[in-house]
Amino acid sequence: DAGVIQSPRHEVTEMGQEVTLRCKPISGHNSLFWYRQTMMRGLELLIYFNNNVPIDDSGMPEDRFSAKMPNASFSTLKIQPSEPRDSAVYFCASSFAGAPDTQYFGPGTRLTVL
Amino acid sequence: QQQVKQSPQSLIVQKGGISIINCAYENTAFDYFPWYQQFPGKGPALLIAIRPDVSEKKEGRFTISFNKSAKQFSLHIMDSQPGDSATYFCAASRQGSNYKLTFGKGTLLTVNP
Numbered sequence: 474d475a476g477v478i479q480s481p482r483h484e485v486t487e488m489g490q491e492v493t494l495r496c497k498p499i500s501g502h503n504s505l506f507w508y509r510q511t512m513m514r515g516l517e518l519l520i521y522f523n524n525n526v527p528i529d530d531s532g533m534p535e536d537r538f539s540a541k542m543p544n545a546s547f548s549t550l551k552i553q554p555s556e557p558r559d560s561a562v563y564f565c566a567s568s569f570a571g572a573p574d575t576q577y578f579g580p581g582t583r584l585t586v587l
Numbered sequence: 588q589q590q591v592k593q594s595p596q597s598l599i600v601q602k603g604g605i606s607i608i609n610c611a612y613e614n615t616a617f618d619y620f621p622w623y624q625q626f627p628g629k630g631p632a633l634l635i636a637i638r639p640d641v642s643e644k645k646e647g648r649f650t651i652s653f654n655k656s657a658k659q660f661s662l663h664i665m666d667s668q669p670g671d672s673a674t675y676f677c678a679a680s681r682q683g684s685n686y687k688l689t690f691g692k693g694t695l696l697t698v699n700p
Contacts, residue, residue, distance in 0.1 A: 529685075
């Protein structure tokens with residue numbers, strides 16, 4: 474089992490650029506969560522999908538953020554345009570219907586916006 | 588609005604000692620309370636969890652104590668080891684929300700040899 478896969482692991486970009494973060498959930502998992510981690514705010518849920526459908530995006534900070542899940546094995550989180558305050562570690566997590574209370578986190582993408 | 592408050596922010600314990608981390612929640616609809624462990628450069632990983640129908644759950648050296656009336660729960664690490672040094676997050680969720688997690692701010696635990 475490869476676990477949740479995220480790419481890239483590190484991303485450095487300049488303010489105003491578009492950033493796309495990618496996630497491959499564990500095979501067979503039907504729920505996918507995107508989190509952001511900062512020192513100030515801790516771990517925050519941005520959005521989650523169930524069976525590829527966005528269920529709750531109330532944590533998405535503003536319209537610059539968007540997320541998609543075109544199929545069960547892939548999701549993206551896009552920031553356009555990026556700003557320095559978006560600098561954080563972004564985690565993707567997945568869970569499966571048989572044990573929905575257990576989320577498996579990926580290694581994260583450390584984003585730095587200059 | 589911080590729905591799960593965690594303390595302390597950091598904790599230093601000697602090897603063999605007991606580490607205690609506390610959390611308090613506000614939303615009485617929460618019905619699932621996990622603890623996650625995170626090592627530097629890694630994602631959080633589920634450590635242990637409890638539901639409000641029991642007051643305590645033990646797995647090896649890790650114990651969760653739960654006080655429903657006080658809306659508090661805590662993690663006890665017995666015989667703490669240097670390998671336990673990590674950041675610990677409490678969280679809360681409810682089954683009806685697809686177990687959407689609300690996390691505490693985290694506690695950085697350092698166990699000195």
